[in-house]
Amino acid sequence: MKSPNALILILLATVGISAAFAETAQKAPSAAALNRTVSVTLPDSERVFPPGAGAEIANSQCMICHSAGMVTRQPPLSFGEWKAEINKMRTAYGAPLPAEQVEELATYLTAIKGKQ
Ligand code: HEC
Known part of the structure; x- marks a missing residue:
């Protein structure tokens, strides 16, 4: 006991x-x-897109699923090919980029990684 x-x-x-x-x-x-937001500072280099008109779209929309380098290390594409690539991201992979931003983003990507 x-x-x-x-x-x-x-x-x-x-x-x-x-x-x-x-x-x-x-x-x-x-x-x-x-639901709080946090702010992170990414290092330069291929972590963000190079500056230019439309870079903010790429930085906010194209790094949701992969790095900027995934985009910038690809072979150069024409404007039409970039448009098709962006639309593939939207339709095949579900990127939330609004349709009305496709042209501006394709123009930017052609400027940084374009071919004739
Ligand atoms: C609009 C901004 C944006 C651009 C530009 C973009 N991505 Fe992708 N992306 C992918 C996937 C998945 C792959 C294929 C990865 C692999 O093959 O390993 C890919 C691959 C790529 C490639 C390599 C070539 C290819 O077709 O596989 C490029 C270029 C590319 N993305 C561009 C999912 C996304 C998602 C997710 C919803 C978003 C957002 C996204 N991508 C946004 C973007």
């Missing part, structure tokens, strides 16, 4: 553990905390 002191200790430990669990549950991140 355990001593009454031991029983009290077990009781106190149980209460303590329950309180700890209750505290953990209260500390679960709120939806607002999960």
Whole structure:
């Protein structure tokens, strides 16, 4: 038979553990905390697209799934081929780029990586 002191200790430990669990549950991140935005500074080089008109579209839309280098390391393409490539990203892979930005982005990509 355990001593009454031991029983009290077990009781106190149980209460303590329950309180700890209750505290953990209260500390679960709120939806607002999960939806917070963070800012990251990417190094230069191929991590971002080279500057130019339309670069902000590429930086915001074309690095959702892969790096900028994935785009800039490809062989040069004509304006029409870039348009087709961008539309392939939209239709085959689900890139959320709005249709009305395709021309401007293709112009930019032709400027940085174009062929005749
Ligand atoms: C509009 C900006 C944008 C441009 C420009 C772009 N991508 Fe891609 N991209 C892919 C996938 C998947 C591949 C193929 C990767 C592989 O083959 O390993 C790819 C490959 C490429 C390639 C290599 C050639 C090829 O066709 O495989 C180029 C060039 C390219 N993407 C350009 C998913 C995406 C997604 C995801 C929704 C987005 C957003 C996206 N891509 C946005 C863009």
